[in-house]
Amino acid sequence: MRLILMSLLSGTLFGIGLALSQMTNPDKVINFLDLAGNWDSSLLFVMFGALAVTLLSFSKILKRSGSLFDKQFYLSNKSAIDKPLIIGAAIFGIGWGMSGYCPEPSVAGLGLVNIEAVVMVCAIYLGFFAHGVYQRMSKDS
C-alpha cells in the first residue's frame, strides 16, 4: 500500500512539473527542437532543473543499501552502448519531432482531456506491441 501511495504522490509531482514547465504543450516542444527557426530554449531549463536535483539526489540515494519501502533498487544493469540503444533512440527522436509528444506529455494529456493524447497513447502501445513482435521474429531467425 505504501508503495502505491508513494507512486501516486511521485506521479502527481511529476505531472505538476510537466504542466508547469509546459512540456505538455507540443508546439512548445517542436519550437524547442526547431534550432533553425525561432528557437525556444525554455525546455532546456526543464532538463537543467530536473538534473540539478537528480544529479545530487541519485548518488546519495543509491549509496543506501536499499529503498525505504522496497528494500532494493530496480536498476538496469546494461552498460553496453549497442545498436538497439542507438537505433531505438533515433527512432524515438523522429517520432518525438513529428508531433512534439514524448511519452510523458502523452500521459499528462489524458488528464487535459486532449484527443491528441488519446491517439498518442494508443499509438505508443501499438509501437510497444510491434516491437514485441519484431523481437520475437529476430529471435526466430
Add this chain to the structure above:
Amino acid sequence: MENFTPYSALFGGILIGLAASLLLLCNGRIAGISGVMGGLINTTKEEFYWRFAFLIGIVISAFLLKHFQPELYHPREHFPIWLLASSGFLVGFGTRMGNGCTSGHAICGIARLSMRSIAATSTFMVSGFLTVYCIRHVLGISV
C-alpha cells in the same frame, strides 16, 4: 523569443527531479515513463498497481492544473491525425528498443552517469532536431 519561459521551466524541472528522487528513494524505481507504461501489460498484480498509480498521478495533476491554471493549456487544432498516429507508433517502438525516453534516459539515466543514457539522449535530441528541420524547413510543412 516571446515564448521564452525559463523560470517556470526551471521550476517545473525541479519538481520533475524531486518526483523521480522520491520514487527512487521510497520504491527503488526509476521514473521512466515509457518503461512504466510498457510494464503495465503482461505483468504481476504488484507491478501493475504501482505503475498504474504513478501514471494516474500524472493524469490527475494535469487535470487539476488545467482547472486552476487554464492559461497553461494550449490545445492544438487541425494537427493531421496520420502524422500524430505515426509519431506515436515510432515513439512506442523506439523507446522499447532503446530502453527509455526523455525521463528514463535524459533525467534518471544521466543522473546515474550512465554512458548508455548519455548516448541515447544525445541520439534522440539530434534525431528530433533533424526531424523538425526536415518537416519545417525542407518539406516546408508548418503544423
